[in-house]
Amino acid sequence: MNRTVTPTDPVFPSDAALLDAFIPGYSMVSGLLRAYLHVDLSAYLPYLALLAVVAFSVNYLVMRFWYLLEEYCVSTAEIRMDDEISKHLMFWVAQQPLTKKMHHFVAATRISPGMYYFDDTDGERGDEDPWNEQDETDENGNVLDDFDDYWARMKTRDRFKRLRFTPATGRHYFWFRGHLLWFNRVREENNPNASFFMLNPERLYISCFGRNPAILKELLVEAQHAYVGRDSKNTVIYRAQRDRSLTVDWVRCMARAPRPLSTVVLDATQKQAFVSDIKEYLHPRTRRWYSNRGIPYRRGYLLHGPPGTGKTSLSFAAAGLLGLELYLLNLSSKTLTEDDLMGLFHGLPRRCIVLLEDVDCAGITHQRNPDSSSPAKDAPDAASSDPPTVTDTPAAAVAKDANDSSDSKDRKGVSLSGLLNVIDGVAASEGRILIMTTNHINKLDAALLRPGRVDMSIEFGYSAAADIRDLFESMYTAREEDFHSAAEKTIPTTSSFPSITTTTRTNSNNNKTKQTDPLSRFSPAEIRSLAAKFAEAVPAGEISAAEIQGHLLNYKTAPDVAVAEAAKWVRSVKAGRRAQTTSSSGGATA
Incomplete structure (x- = not known):
């Protein structure tokens, strides 16, 4: 007997086949629900379709609203990573409280992780500088007299680099001078114009509500000043x-x-x-x-x-x-x-x-x-x-x-x-x-x-007698930077290897530990006298300033020894020049 299809049937067989074509596996899922849960999925299809339409419409309206909002009510500054301002901004962001509250961030040892061939953070090391006076004292503030103790601490510390945290890819909201701003970091995939230095081509965006971008320009100017200011003395x-x-x-x-x-x-x-x-x-x-x-x-x-x-x-x-x-x-x-x-x-x-x-x-x-x-x-x-x-x-x-x-x-x-x-x-x-x-x-x-x-x-010629004397006095005249307080975070201006020094402890109210420079045992008059003797021992117009400085560096804390060894050193310099001349002549003849 033929079955008669009544109008109450929710879906015709042709409709089920059509749904199965658009939604693979629909027949199997609906059959399982009907067999085990006694749920007719076809009865809920109109509601599911309506829900999908509503969700799509809401998503479209939200995206459209946000697009119009950003287009007409939001100001945005775009910063490209191949421009120097990107380093300014990343340096500034890394110093803000924003980085302490982020749940998604980038951890690196350099502010600009994309810069492969050079490290642009050498001017902002500050208290982590290897010649900082903090490294010359122990945990109790006592100056390390013994080189072995000092170096045991330094060689371990030099293996570590200071970690720097910057916002990861995505949006990050923060307040700046009473304005709500957001920082957007976007990675550029497969960018053929990416610089060879950039391992991770990116673009940065800073945005704020309103048509006036003045606050964004103020932020970029402040970031530039912060970056350039670190090199104000360098x-x-x-x-x-x-x-x-x-x-x-x-x-x-x-x-x-x-x-x-x-x-x-x-x-x-x-x-x-x-x-x-x-x-x-x-x-x-x-x-x-x-x-x-x-x-x-x-x-x-x-x-x-x-x-x-x-x-x-x-x-x-x-x-x-x-x-x-x-x-x-x-x-x-x-x-x-x-x-x-x-x-x-x-x-x-x-x-x-x-x-x-x-x-x-x-x-x-x-x-x-x-x-x-x-x-x-x-x-x-x-x-x-x-x-x-x-x-x-x-x-x-x-x-x-x-x-x-x-x-x-x-x-x-x-x-x-x-x-x-x-x-x-x-x-x-x-x-x-x-x-x-x-x-x-x-x-x-x-x-x-x-x-x-x-x-x-x-x-420029070889050093005259007055030049030799001035160079000697410049090398051995005691300076304030040579025996500053450990409480003052002063970075020495010399890059020479630190010599072993004697120290004294002072019990002042601020508990400062001071360091005595070994050159302080020579008075200015004695230094001038030694400089005159050194100028007499070194022939004028025959030795370069670099050669003289190299000799004096061997006796950084002993100017009297430098004077005593001057004559012997001059003879060795002249002998070396004669040997080089002979070698050059022999090579050309051969």
Whole structure:
């Protein structure tokens, strides 16, 4: 007998088959519910469909509402990780109470975990600096007299790095100056434009309610001030680095304590003239004066002389004295093109120092005279106005000419004309201070030395008697930083290895433990007397400042011993030079 389908049947067989096609497994699930729970799923399908429609509609409306809210009622600042402001923001966020309340965060030993080739946290170590005075005392505040006790503590501590916590991927809400803000960290997957330095390409977003983004700009300015402020007492050094996209840009490599200008061995008149000229150039009236007369606002200096006489030291000391950033550029790199060089100079800030060291060794100074018979190449090194060095011997000159000839054939880097155009071409950048150093000024092309490219030239020679005396006094004069209080978190400005010292304990109200400097046993008059004796023992005009400093560093706390051993040391230096000269002559003959 045929079954008659009545209107009360909830779903026709064709409908069940249709549902099974759209919802795989519907027949099996509905059959199981009907068999074991006596529940007819088809009777609830209209309600389930209505619930799905409502859920979809609510989700769509919420998303649409939030989109419109963000579009018209929310201000957002986007920060890209390949820009320096991203480091500023992450540094600032890592110091906020927000990081202490987060349940989802990133733990790392560096503020910018994406930076692979360098650590940009060297300027913010503070109390974790390995030379901090906290490391010179034990748990009770007693100064560690014995080196073994001190080093046993230090070698364990140096294995650990300070952990830094930053917000993880997602949104994080916080309050800033009475405004509700949210920090959004988004990871960019498969970004072809990601820098080679960025292991995790990301973007940062800072948002707030309202159409006025002033609070966001205030936050970014505060973050920038906090980041830059950590280096307010340091000299920041940048170098050129190529990323994955083959673009060369300036990369912050370190921040060092400034070097006092008094430690540079150079005639006081020359030092003062050099610093005064830079100050005059940086004065705003000078820029206006240049502009009003159509003169390019640039300044160049050439420091020349034998190795170890203080050319690089003067550049670093000038940067520290004036609070300028120092940009190092290696012209000897064969991968550096002229376009890269032009881009690097265009990326310089308005006021900075660009240091090109040993431009005579860059392989570009003889390209205008490729013929080996040219006067520039045939001129003997002995004709140089520089004092003779080991590299000025005839044998060394022959070997150097052979190397120069080989390098000029294989070189594919920057040409001399390219360097000249970058320094003072039509499209050359303005506002920077260019300092070039060389050991042999006679090897430089005359076009590189003309006024406009080199505005001031300073010759460095071997130390005179007055320079030797001043260097000795500078090394051994007791300073306040040498015996400061352990309660004061002062970071020493020297990077030399700490010597073993004697200490005294003082029972003051604030329970400070002080350290006695071993140099304090010598009065200023005794130091001056020893300096005069040392200047008499060291021949003037024959020893470089670096060599003298190397000798004095062997007797950091014993100036009297340094004077007693001076004559023996001078003889060893001269013997070493003669041995090097003989070796160079023998190698060239062979």
